[in-house]
Amino acid sequence: MTTERSALGGRRVLLGVTGGIxxxxxxxxxxxxxxxxxxxxxxxxxxxERFVGPATFAALSDHRVxxxxxxxxxxxxxxxxxxxxxxAVVAPATxxxxxxxAQGIADDLLTSTLLEASCPLVLxxxxxxxxxxHPATQANVTALLSRGARVVGPAHGSLAAGDEGTGRMxxxxxxxxxxxxALAAAGDLAGTRIVVTAGPTWEPIDPVRFVGNRSxxxxxxxVAAEAFGRGAEVTLVVGPxxxxxxxxxxxxxxxxxxxxxxxxxxAAEGADAVVMAAAVADFRPExxxxxxxxxxxxPPQVRLVPTRDILAELGSAGNTVLVGFAAETEDxxxxxxxxxxxxxxQLLVANEVGREGTGFGSDTDxxxxxxxxxxxxxMREWTKADLASAICDRLAKLLTV
Numbered sequence: 059m060t061t062e063r064s065a066l067g068g069r070r071v072l073l074g075v076t077g078g079i080x081x082x083x084x085x086x087x088x089x090x091x092x093x094x095x096x097x098x099x100x101x102x103x104x105x106x107e108r109f110v111g112p113a114t115f116a117a118l119s120d121h122r123v124x125x126x127x128x129x130x131x132x133x134x135x136x137x138x139x140x141x142x143x144x145x146a147v148v149a150p151a152t153x154x155x156x157x158x159x160a161q162g163i164a165d166d167l168l169t170s171t172l173l174e175a176s177c178p179l180v181l182x183x184x185x186x187x188x189x190x191x192h193p194a195t196q197a198n199v200t201a202l203l204s205r206g207a208r209v210v211g212p213a214h215g216s217l218a219a220g221d222e223g224t225g226r227m228x229x230x231x232x233x234x235x236x237x238x239x240a241l242a243a244a245g246d247l248a249g250t251r252i253v254v255t256a257g258p259t260w261e262p263i264d265p266v267r268f269v270g271n272r273s274x275x276x277x278x279x280x281v282a283a284e285a286f287g288r289g290a291e292v293t294l295v296v297g298p299x300x301x302x303x304x305x306x307x308x309x310x311x312x313x314x315x316x317x318x319x320x321x322x323x324x325a326a327e328g329a330d331a332v333v334m335a336a337a338v339a340d341f342r343p344e345x346x347x348x349x350x351x352x353x354x355x356x357p358p359q360v361r362l363v364p365t366r367d368i369l370a371e372l373g374s375a376g377n378t379v380l381v382g383f384a385a386e387t388e389d390x391x392x393x394x395x396x397x398x399x400x401x402x403x404q405l406l407v408a409n410e411v412g413r414e415g416t417g418f419g420s421d422t423d424x425x426x427x428x429x430x431x432x433x434x435x436x437m438r439e440w441t442k443a444d445l446a447s448a449i450c451d452r453l454a455k456l457l458t459v
Contacts, residue, residue, distance in 0.1 A: 066238060067095035067287060067443065072143035072175070074168045075115070077105020079218050080150040080184040080227035085110060087149055087230040088118040094234065099139060100124070101168045103155070127167040136167055140174035145241055148172070150184030150227045153195050159207075160198035178240040179207040182233050187223030210236035238287075245289030246454040252290045253325045254282040254307070255336035257297030259315045263360060264347035271337045272418035275300030277383070277409075278335035280446035282307045285333075288450055293325040297336055315339045315365040322368055331379040331453055334369050335407075337418070341365060373402030379456045381405040381449060387412040391426050391437060398428050405429050405452055407445070410437075427452065 071091055075084045084100075091098050100115040100123045112123040127136060140146075148155060148168075155169065159181075164170040172179065181202065189195060190212060199209055211228035228236075242248065256278020260268040275296060282294045283304035292307035295318060303309055310325065312318045315338050326332050341362035351358045369382050380403040384394045387410070394408025409425040411417030416424040416439075423445055427435040435448065 066091060066234075066241070067283065068447070069096045069144040069241060069287075070142055071096045071098045071237065072139060072146040072171065072177075073098055073100045073119075074146065074148040074151075074155070074172065075100060075102045075106040075110070076148060076150055076152045076155045076168070077103055077108060078150040078152050078184045078227070079109060081106050081109040083227055083230055084149050085114055085118055087147075087233055088115060090230050090234050091237070092119070094238075097121075099142070101139065101171060103166060103168055105152075124167055127170060136164075136170035137174055139167075139171045140176075143175055143177050145178045145180065145237060145244075146172055146175050147180045147182070147233065147237055149180075149182035149230075149233055151181040153183075153185045153189045153192075156181065156183065156195060156198050156202065160201040178244045180233070180236050180240050181207055181209045182227050182236075183209065183212045183225070184227035185212070185225050186217055186219075186221065187225045190225045208236055208240050241287060242289040245287065247285055247450060247457070248289030250290045250330040250453075250457055251293075251328060252285045252453070253293045253295065253322060253329045253332040254278050254285065255295045255297075255318060255322060255332075255334050255338070256282065256303070257300040258337050259297050259318055259339045259365075260299070260313055261315065261339045261342035261365075262346050263343045263358070264349065264351045266350045269339060269341070269343060269360075269362075270299070271339065273297070273300070273337035274419045275303065275336075276419070276421065277423070277442050277445070278333070279304050280442040281333050281335055281449055284443070284446040284450045285453070288454070293329070295321045295325060295336070297338075315342060315368075319366050319368045319371070323371070326372060326378060329378055330457055331381065332372055333381040333449065333453075334372075335381075335383050337383075337385060338368060339365055369401050369403065379404050379453065381407065381453070383407045383409060385409050385411045385417060390424075391428070394426060394428050398430065403430065404456055405449070407449065408437075 098119040115123045158169045164173045213226045214224045215226040257275035258271045258273040260270045262268045286292045286306040294307040295310045310321045344363045382403045384397045386393045390410045398406040406428045426437045
């Protein structure tokens, strides 16, 4: 299944489906959640089974569907499901289940699980207008909101029995957005501002040719998406020729190392952390020809001069948490440790490049996370998503010290 990277990437969603005609839309919701990289566990009430069968949700989620508190002898099922979830969603949420949750009634698997759960809760109500507007329902919703639950909808539109009014469940894409917002607000990087760089720089030789490198932006994009999903306000400074960047972070596009330096220094003002995952050119041609160098003029004499060291410049300011990257073909950890000391950064990711399965353009890396405080993670194999998650784990720790 092709996935879209979002705040839901790698998250474990517990989806409660209750007895309403809108239960069929929960099938669409499962698919959307999985497309965004979430793992979905479905818990159905007995009434929900009258509208959609468990087999449908099992096929869509690729996991067993749970309907009964006692269906796994020897396992405290509601506790396990509650503790495994990163977020819980009830869609549709009937007036009945809203009342039970507000009053702390736990008389089936779903309500028992939600009473045990400490993760964020999103409710998507679906019922007739009279039930929604009834003072009892409104009091129950108010109680749940006061405890931190998020309520999305209901919308105005066609209802069962040919009626129309407020009570229609919000469409699945709107529920997905509410889930992403809830995860971001509950994230360990909420309230922080993080700048991430990604991709190469292209240093012009003439208006046609340039000196560049093989970076595709995948690593920086993985970090930006992970930080954004964990609640950070992210500015993503992106060089040319990359794969598509993730949705969410503010995007600043640049071309040269000098462009990137200006953009990063500007974005870093007031930022809590800067993650320099871009492969910024160490050298640039000088001078740059004003017109295309003709082939019949013979091989040009290209003189290279150093570019400005963005990471060292940020390090000298000393007012943000800095994460650097070192792309190395040999002596990876040793070279990374030397760069960690020289650059004055808190973390440095020493990444092996130059062979298949790691580095530029790959979805996996062989890398070490080196830390100024000595809490290193030695060389190992990672997916870029896993490495991004580990980097953000360390950022969360550094930013709360």
